[in-house]
Structures are given as structure tokens and as C-alpha cells.
Amino acid sequence: MELTTAPRKKVVVLDYGFGNVRSAERALAHVGAEVEITRDYDRAMAAEGLLVPGVGAFAACMRGLKEARGDWIIGRRLAGGRPVMGICVGMQILFGRGIEHGVETEGLDEWPGTVGPLKADVVPHMGWNTVDAAEGSALFAGLPADARYYFVHSYAVHDWELETSNPHMAAPKVTWATHGRPFVAAVENGPLWATQFHPEKSGDAGAQLLTNWINTL
Template identity: 55%
Template sequence: MTRIAVLDYGSGNVRSVACALSRLGVTVDLTSDPEAVAGADGLVVPGVGAFAAVMDQLRRVGAPRMVERRLAGGRPVLGICVGMQVMFARGNEHGVIADGLGQWDGLVERLDAPIVPHMGWAQVEPPADTVLFRGIADERFYFVHSYAARTAPEHTDITWAEHGHRFVAAVENGTLQATQFHPEKSGDAGAQLLANWLETLD
């Protein structure tokens, strides 16, 4: 049976992600054990809160090395919400620049919109060759965030959304994929997206 490690490092939404994956029939381990993370068929890095605080939590459990090891070995990783943001090189919150995991160039910064945070359902614009959004390209997904990347990393497939301006809603980059929205809170469409990701693990 497919085994998924959901990285447990103190972030608030790990259990909801684990439950959403369990409903799809996979075995889910909530763990920060390096060997369990390395051995899983897929790793999910969830995240809520501030970029710098999440990075501090990740470093405390040695997550940067775990993510690096998996990607170097061609092992799939899925980032969700701030778990996507920290894949970028830097985050800027309240004028404080914090280093991310640096898997992609780019800066995560505050949304420039009349109402922040961006909270609720929104349409996305996936690329034509998307895998994550196969069969659900016209669906809406649930966002809760005040910060986002506004420029696309090179050599990646980008899904866009808009709140005040266009921002990166998802990235598909080989074995590293990520969403700014919460698939575990996005109903049937979110469940299908997670199922599409699980199909890439075969």
C-alpha cells in the first residue's frame, strides 16, 4: 500500500491533511523521523502561519535536509500553503526577509489587494499540460493567505490565481509540486487534486 509521510513539525493543519489523504486509501504517517520521511512513497509538507516561524520549526526537526534528500533522489514532495511558500528562496513579512528552502528562486511577499487576507474560494488558471489539475481545471479551491509568490520560478509549470494581482497558486516541477490553497479544505476538487498527485507516485 502507498505510504505517505505528512511532516509533523508543529504546524497547525497536519491532521486535516492526514485525514484527507487517508480517505483516499493510503497509509499516512504523521512524522518528523528522517528515516520514515526518506522511506515514504510521498512526502507532504503542510504549513500555516508566518514564513519565518515555519522555517524555524522546519529547521528544528531537520526538515531542510529531509526535503533535499528526497528531491535529490527523485522522491516526490508536495507542499501546501506555507509549505509551498517555503520552497522559494525568500519570504518578506513585515519588512523582515527570511531564507526559505531555496528550491525555487523568488520572493514570497504580501498580497497587494484591498482585502487581506485572501480567504475563500477562487478560480485558478492551470497550464494546458497540468497533472495536478487533470479533470478539475475549471473548479474552485479554498485559499487562506496574506502572502504569495508573484513571479514564476523558471522551468516550472505554473497555475495562477488572482486577488488584487496575479499570484502563483500552484507549481508543478517534476517531483516537487505545491499548492498555495488548501486541497484538504477544497471539497471534491481538492480530493481529486490529492488523488492526481498520488497517481504520480506510481
């Protein structure tokens, strides 16, 4: 696969204590972005793109995010139409709530919906999988339908609940994957994009996907 080169844009990887920020930094730098790891409010607000990683439990990630004022940063950026991308649990916390071991935790509620246990015989879902990309997706532009992406997770969103009835508003583009039953693998919703899989661990396909995001900044 021939990898196109992204323009040099400034991207901040939000450092709130959860997520492999160094892997994300290397992957973004590899496709030509100028990358900084920080939780500094002014720097995160000034960057052309904000990447929100996430590894671990939903509740712990939400605590860390709030302690770093990440919820405020994300909300303020989105209010101004400034691009944000979430990865793995960094995607899950964008939904209304997460339920782990019977404990319910409020998310950022950018999208309605519940993050719950994967409904599959084998959990966690760990390894390579294909996706059913949304029609007209910019995130998956130029990527073949059989491209594979790297997943590591035990929880997911199985039902997309947001309805867009306003004809003047573009409906979010929702990409699905299947492990046991279908779950949300990626979302493109105005300035807010997210993936359940790890593009920084997904080889050339993940690099092209990050390039596609950077090209929109």
C-alpha cells in the first residue's frame, strides 16, 4: 500500500495518565505531523488536532481525564469546531456512560449510548479484524475493504443511539466491526472522530487512516 504524506500539522496527544502516548506520538510523527504530548490547556487548545488515547477501565480513564481538565479541553475544542480524535477507551469515554463489573460511570456524553461488555464467546477481542466502513467515510478513504486493524478491548458500544432528524445537519458516519455481534468500530461526526481499534498499532492501514485525519485539520 502506498502511503500518502500528510501536511505538517500540529497535533497534541493529551497526556492524562491513560493510553500509550509514546506509540501515538511515533505514529503521528511517522505520517508527518508535528506532535507534542501535554495536558497544558493553552497548548491543547492551540493545536490543530487533539488526539485522546485511552487504555484501561472506563471509570479510571474518566477520573484521569477530569483531573487533567481533559473533559473541559475536549468540550471547548468541539464547541469551537476544533478537531478531536479518540482512540480505544479514548473513544468509549465520548459516549454517555460505561458499565464495567456492574458499575456505571458517566462519560462525556458527546454521543448517547452505553459502553458495555463485548457480547462474544472469546473476550477480550485482541488481534486483527476488518471493518465495515461507513459510506463516504473520509477516515477510511483510500483504504481497501479488506484492510485489517488492531483491536484490544473487552467493552464496546453495540447500539448506535444518536438520531439526526435535521435535514441541514450531516448524519454521523458510523463504521462497524464484528466480534460475536456487531459493535461500533469508528465514528466521524463533524470535528469529532474516534476509533475503537488502535491505528498506531495497525501498520500501513493505520498510518493511512491517521494521514486521512491529519489531512482534514
